[in-house]
Amino acid sequence: MRVGMTCIFEGHENATDDEIYQTELRLADLAEPLGFDALWGVEHHFTSYTMIPDVLQFLTYMAGRTERIQLGSGAVILPWHDPIRVAEQVAVLDIVSNGRxxxxxxxxxGRIEFEGFGIPMGESRERFVEAADLIMSALDTGILEYDGKYYQIPRRELRPKPARRFDDRLYAAAVSPESVRIMADIGAGILINPQKDWMEVAEDLAGYRATFKEIKGVDAPPPLVTGWVCCDEDPIKARDMAQEYIGGYYEYVLNHYELGGRHFDTTLGYEYYQRLARSIQKHGADRVVDNFIELQIWGTPDQCLERIVAIQEKVGNDGFNGVFNFAGMTPETAEKxxxxxxxxxxxxxxALGPVRP
Structure with missing residues (x-):
């Protein structure tokens, strides 16, 4: 199984934004010498939830500081971008990193992010499909051209020309069954950021795999799983870390995304989150925080391994990406x-081999 490290640059009151960046960049520099296969970043805007407004910029910086490690975007949020610029940035990053x-x-x-960019959330699904189609066609052919509802692009060359195809290097973040089917249509593997029971995820993936096979005529690639990690030799301390840090992180998730809010009821394309919001309104936030903690990777090293193995048996992932610094951890705690x-x-x-879920 491939193992990656994900940096999220989460802000907190005990450090300035500059200090948080210096700490996270120092940890990112450890990914390659410690033996990780990949270094991942995320994209978010306008709050301290995570402070990487341009994940491709971060990865381009890290491309110059590394030699062998893969560099992953988890993810570029297409409705917030000019798709021409995304295609250009991706082409450059892939060339300067030598295909990594x-x-x-x-x-x-996040509603705060859509409103900040002046993009209605209800348009996100259609905008995503159009932008993904445009970008992947340009990366495959070297030609920018599109005539859609939201994007009308006259024929232009993409320069520098992409040097390699992304057939086995394309993934999409998806939680809801509705998104999963869209990702199968564009030929993307699935990036799983756990928010619901792993057996529910497995059911969604079964539908995705069937759709992928029907559309593409080949088996879908195994998914990649991201997990928030609290690892310590002492099982009691590890449990306490999980409650403090993983629980604290998810409380921030609830606030940033307004997961208990009623705006999902009137937002097209977010049916899964309508159901989640009603559950939170009915049962309270504590229950979903506890559920999120149980989905993550915490405990002694042996216990962490057991949790990763149990996830693989359910969803058949061939990659795991760990988040190691979040929710106000001190730099010393995060590095340990x-x-x-x-x-x-x-x-x-x-050393784990492939598993059929």
Whole structure:
């Protein structure tokens, strides 16, 4: 199994934004020497939830600081971008990194972000489909051209010309069954950011795999799973870390995305989140926070491995990306968390063979 490290640059009150950036960049510099296969970044705007407004900029910087590690976007949120500029940036990043870029894309969820860009959330699904079609066609052919509802692009060359295809390096962030089917249509593998029971995820993936096979005529690629990690030799301390940091992170998720809000009821394309919001309104936030903690990777090194194996048995992923610094961890706590996982868990995860879910 491939093992990656994800940097999210989450802000908190105990450090300035500049200090948070310096800490996260120092940890990112450890990914290659510690033996990780990939380094991933995310995209978010306008709050301290995560502070990478341009994930391709971050990865281009890291391309110049690394030699072998893959660089993944988890994800570029297409409705918030000019698709021409995305295609150009991706082409440049893949060339300067010598083919190490893994293109992850998504359609977005945060109302504060859509409103900040002046893009109606209800348009996100159609905008995503058009932008993805435009961008992937340009990366395949070197030609920018599109005539759609939202994007009308006269025929132009994409320069520099892409040097390689992205057939096996294209992924999309998806949680809802509705998004999963869209991702199968564009030929993307699935980036799983766990928010619901793994058996529910497995059911969604079964539909995705069937749709992918029907449309593409070949088996879908195995998914990649992201997990929030709290690893410690002491099981009690690890449990306490999970409650404090993983729970604290998800409380921020609830606030940033307004997951208990009623705006999903009137927003086209977010049917899954309508159901989630009603559940939160009915049962309260504490229950979903506890559920999120149980989905993640925490415990002693042995316990962390067991959790990763259990996930793989359900969803058949061939990659795991760990988040090691979040929710106000001190730099020392984050680095210890990262180094212990890299030394005691990662070698055994890499040795895991493929599993049919």
């Amino acid at each position: 870029f893994v293109f992850g894309l998504g359609r977005g969820l 968390n990262l180094r212990l996982f890299a030394a005691e868990v990662m070698p055994r995860v890499k």
